[in-house]
Amino acid sequence: xxxxxxxxxxxxxxxxxxxxxxxxxxxxxxxxxxxxxxxxxxxxxxxxxxxxxxxxxxxxxxxxxxxxxxxxxxxxxxxxxxxxxxxxxxxxxxxxxxxxxxxxxxxxxxxxxxxxxxxxxxxxxxxxxxxxxxxxxxxxxxxxxxxxxxxxxxxxxxxxxxxxxxxxxxxxxxxxxxxxxxxxxxxxxxxxxxxxxxxxxxxxxxxxxxxxxxxxxxxxxxxxxxxxxxxxxxxxxxxxxxxxxxxxxxxxxxxxxxxxxxxxxxxxxxxxxxxxxxxxxxxxxxxxxxxxxxxxxxxxxxxxxx
Amino acid sequence: xxxxxxxxxxxxxxxxxxxxxxxxxxxxxxxxxxxxxxxxxxxxxxxxxxxxxxxxxxxxxxxxxxxxxxxxxxxxxxxxxxxxxxxxxxxxxxxxxxxxxxxxxxxxxxxxxxxxxxxxxxxxxxxxxxxxxxxxxxxxxxxxxxxxxxxxxxxxxxxxxxxxxxxxxxxxxxxxxxxxxxxxxxxxxxxxxxxxxxxxxxxxxxxxxxxxxxxxxxxxxxxxxxxxxxxxxxxxxxxxxxxxxxxxxxxxxxxxxxxxxxxxxxxxxxxxxxxxxxxxxxxxxxxxxxxxxxxxxxxxxxxxxxxxxxxxxxxxxxxxxxxxxxxxxxxxxxxxxxxxxxxxxxxxxxxxxxxxxxxxxxxxxxxxxxxxxxxxxxxxxxxxxxxxxxxxxxxxxxxxxxxxxxxxxxxxxxxxxxxxxxxxxxxxx
Numbered sequence: 247x248x249x250x251x252x253x254x255x256x257x258x259x260x261x262x263x264x265x266x267x268x269x270x271x272x273x274x275x276x277x278x279x280x281x282x283x284x285x286x287x288x289x290x291x292x293x294x295x296x297x298x299x300x301x302x303x304x305x306x307x308x309x310x311x312x313x314x315x316x317x318x319x320x321x322x323x324x325x326x327x328x329x330x331x332x333x334x335x336x337x338x339x340x341x342x343x344x345x346x347x348x349x350x351x352x353x354x355x356x357x358x359x360x361x362x363x364x365x366x367x368x369x370x371x372x373x374x375x376x377x378x379x380x381x382x383x384x385x386x387x388x389x390x391x392x393x394x395x396x397x398x399x400x401x402x403x404x405x406x407x408x409x410x411x412x413x414x415x416x417x418x419x420x421x422x423x424x425x426x427x428x429x430x431x432x433x434x435x436x437x438x439x440x441x442x443x444x445x446x447x448x449x450x451x452x453x454x455x456x457x458x459x460x461x462x463x464x465x466x467x468x469x470x471x472x473x474x475x476x477x478x479x480x481x482x483x484x485x486x487x488x489x490x491x492x493x494x495x496x497x498x499x500x501x502x503x504x505x506x507x508x509x510x511x512x513x514x515x516x517x518x519x520x521x522x523x524x525x526x527x528x529x530x531x532x533x534x535x536x537x538x539x540x541x542x543x544x545x546x547x548x549x550x551x552x
Numbered sequence: 553x554x555x556x557x558x559x560x561x562x563x564x565x566x567x568x569x570x571x572x573x574x575x576x577x578x579x580x581x582x583x584x585x586x587x588x589x590x591x592x593x594x595x596x597x598x599x600x601x602x603x604x605x606x607x608x609x610x611x612x613x614x615x616x617x618x619x620x621x622x623x624x625x626x627x628x629x630x631x632x633x634x635x636x637x638x639x640x641x642x643x644x645x646x647x648x649x650x651x652x653x654x655x656x657x658x659x660x661x662x663x664x665x666x667x668x669x670x671x672x673x674x675x676x677x678x679x680x681x682x683x684x685x686x687x688x689x690x691x692x693x694x695x696x697x698x699x700x701x702x703x704x705x706x707x708x709x710x711x712x713x714x715x716x717x718x719x720x721x722x723x724x725x726x727x728x729x730x731x732x733x734x735x736x737x738x739x740x741x742x743x744x745x746x747x748x749x750x751x752x753x754x755x756x757x758x759x760x761x762x763x764x765x766x767x768x769x770x771x772x773x774x775x776x777x778x779x780x781x782x783x784x785x786x787x788x789x790x791x792x793x794x795x796x797x798x799x800x801x802x803x804x805x806x807x808x809x810x811x812x813x814x815x816x817x818x819x820x821x822x823x824x825x826x827x828x829x830x831x832x833x834x835x836x837x838x839x840x841x842x843x844x845x846x847x848x849x850x851x852x853x854x855x856x857x858x859x860x861x862x863x864x865x866x867x868x869x870x871x872x873x874x875x876x877x878x879x880x881x882x883x884x885x886x887x888x889x890x891x892x893x894x895x896x897x898x899x900x901x902x903x904x905x906x907x908x909x910x911x912x913x914x915x916x917x918x919x920x921x922x923x924x925x926x927x928x929x930x931x932x933x934x935x936x937x938x939x940x941x942x943x944x945x946x947x948x949x950x951x952x953x954x955x956x957x958x959x960x961x962x963x964x965x966x967x968x969x970x971x972x973x974x975x976x977x978x979x980x981x
Contacts, residue, residue: 330667
C-alpha cells in the first residue's frame with residue numbers, strides 16, 4: 247500500500263529576480279558585485295532546513311503566471327529554456343531546466359475540480375515558465391534536482407474582490423493537501439509572494455547599490471511587521487482574516503493568492519512560522535518564513551529551526 | 553509627421569481563433585483591412601504602446617532590431633502558438649529613450665535575446681504589419697504611471713517623432729472595459745460581461761467617432777473606475793498627449809466586439825484641421841507641463857516653456873516637473889528638498905537639511921528673477937513633526953524670520969527621497 251503523503255514544509259518564498267542576480271549563479275547571465283544578502287542568507291538557512299527533509303516535490307504558486315480562467319498547472323514533464331524578466335531584463339536572463347511532477351499536478355487539478363474550481367493543465371512544451379516560479383524554486387533548490395508542481399495565480403481578485411480570490415485559494419489549498427496525501431509524496435509548498443509591494447520606479451546606476459535600498463513607505467513597513475508578527479506567533483487564522491485589508495493598504499502581492507493557498511494546505515498553522523529573513527527589494531518588503539509541521543510543538547521561538 | 557493613430561485590442565483570440573466567434577472574426581477582418589491601408593500609406597514607422605508590456609522602473613524601449621521567439625500565451629495557450637520575428641527601428645527607440653532621460657524620466661532600452669514581447673504587441677504587429685513592411689518601435693506601460701507621467705511619456709514621443717522626421721503611425725494596444733469572463737464560456741456566445749461596461753464603451757466610441765481624443769482623455773479616469781478599464785485607460789493619456797492634446801481628428805470606429813467579456817474596439821484617428829466651437833469635456837485640471845529643458849522643443853508647449861525655471865545649480869527634480877514656474881509677477885516653486893546639487897548628497901539631521909532646502913530655494917528663486925526676501929508664502933512638509941518641528945523652526949527663523957511669509961506646516965508619511973523636510977514657496981518676482 248502506498249504510504250500517505252504529507253506536506254513536510256511550507257515557505258513564504260518571494261521571487262525578486264534581484265536575489266538571483268546578486269548571487270551570480272551560472273544559470274543567470276547578468277553579474278553583480280553584491281546585494282540583498284540578508285534575504286539571500288535567509289534563503290540559505292531555509293534551504294538547509296527544508297531540503298534536509300528530502301522532499302519528493304516542490305509546489306510553487308506564482309503571481310507571475312496569471313490566468314483568467316481558473317487555476318492552471320504545468321503539465322509537461324520537462325521544460326527547458328531561457329527566462330528573460332520583462333520588467334528587469336537587465337538583471338535576469340536565466341537558463342532553466344525544470345522537471346515537473348505531472349502526475350501530482352493532475353491529481354491536484356482533479357481534486358480542485360471536485361471542489362468546484364476550474365483547473366487546467368498547460369501541455370505546451372514551448373511555454374516559457376514565468377520568472378516567479380523560477381526564482382522561488384531556485385532559491386530553495388539551486389541544484390534543480392527535485393521536480394516541481396507549478397501553479398498559476400488566478401486573476402479573479404483583480405476583476406472582482408480580494409475576498410472572492412482568497413476563498414478560491416483556500417479551496418485550492420485544501421485540494422492540494424488531499425492530493426498530496428493520496429500521492430504518497432513528501433511535499434514542500436512555496437508561496438511566491440512579496441509582502442508590501444510598492445516599488446520604486448527608478449533604479450540606481452548600479453542596481454545592487456544597497457545605500458539606495460529601503461522600504462518604499464513607512465505604512466508598508468508597519469503592515470509587513472504586523473503580518474510577520476502574526477506568522478511568528480502562529481496566528482495564521484487571524485492573518486488570513488486581515489490579508490484582504492493588507493492587500494489594499496500595502497498593495498501586497500499576497501493578493502495573487504500564494505500565501506492563502508499555502509496556509510490553507512497547511513491547515514492554518516497554530517504554531518510559529520520561522521522568520522528566516524526580511525529585506526526590501528526596490529522598496530518592496532520580502533520575508534522568507536517557513537512552517538515545519540514536525541516542529542509544531544518545539545518551534546516556539548525564533549531560531550528554533552536554524 | 554504623425555499620419556494617424558490607431559487604438560486596437562491585443563487578445564490572441566482575434567489572431568488565433570477567429571473561427572470560434574463571429575465578433576473575433578470581424579475584428580480580424582477590420583485589423584487586416586487597416587493593415588492593407590497602412591502598407592500603402594507611405595508610413596515609415598509604427599510606434600506601439602501596449603498595456604500588456606508592464607514596466608516598473610520607468611519606461612522600457614525595445615531596440616533589438618529583430619526580436620524573434622515563439623509566444624505561448626500564459627492563459628490562452630490552448631489557441632496555439634504565435635511564432636514571430638519583427639523588424640524594429642532601434643534608432644527611434646534610442647532617441648525616444650534619450651528624450652525621456654533628458655527630461656528627468658527613467659528610461660532604459662532593451663536589446664536582449666529572448667526578451668518576451670508581450671501578447672498585445674505581437675497580436676497587433678502580426679495583424680497590422682504582417683510582412684514587416686514598416687519598422688516598428690515598442691514602448692512599455694509603467695504600472696504606476698499616473699496621468700502626469702503618461703502624458704509626459706506621450707509628449708516625449710511627440711518630440712521624438714518630430715526630431716526623427718519619419719511618417720509615423722501611432723498604435724495604442726488597449727482594451728476598453730477589461731472585465732474578463734472568469735469561467736469557460738461558449739465562444740460563440742461571447743458578450744460584454746456587464747451592460748454598464750458596454751454603455752461606457754459605447755459612450756467613448758461615440759466620442760472617438762467624433763474625433764474627440766482629448767475629451768476621452770479627460771474622462772478616462774471616470775471610465776476606468778466605472779468599467780474596470782484596461783490599465784486604468786492610461787494608454788489614452790499617452791496617446792492624447794502624443795497626438796497634440798486636442799479634439800481635431802477625423803474619427804472612425806472600425807469595429808467594436810466582446811472578447812471573452814472585455815470591450816475590444818478598433819479606432820482610427822486622423823489629424824484634421826476642422827474648426828471646433830468648444831471642447832466638451834474638461835473633467836480634470838491641467839497637469840504640470842513637460843518642459844523643454846532637454847532642448848528637444850515641443851511646439852505644443854512652448855507657450856508654457858517660457859515660464860519654466862530649471863537650473864543646474866539646484867538638485868535635479870526627481871520627476872517630470874520643473875524647479876519653478878513664473879507667471880506674471882509671481883514665482884511658484886515645486887517642493888524643494890535638501891539634496892545637494894550635482895552630488896545628490898542628503899545632509900544629516902533636520903537642521904542641515906532645512907538649511908540646504910532653503911538655500912536650494914534661494915538658488916531657484918534667483919534663477920527666476922526673485923529672491924528669498926520676496927517670499928510670500930511657504931508650505932513645509934515634515935516627515936516627523938514631533939521630533940523635528942522645533943529644530944526646523946530655529947533654522948527657518950534664521951533665513952525667513954524677518955521676511956515673515958505666511959506659512960503652513962504639514963506632517964507627511966514620506967517624501968519621494970529619504971529626506972525629512974521639503975519646502976514649497978510662492979514669491980513675488
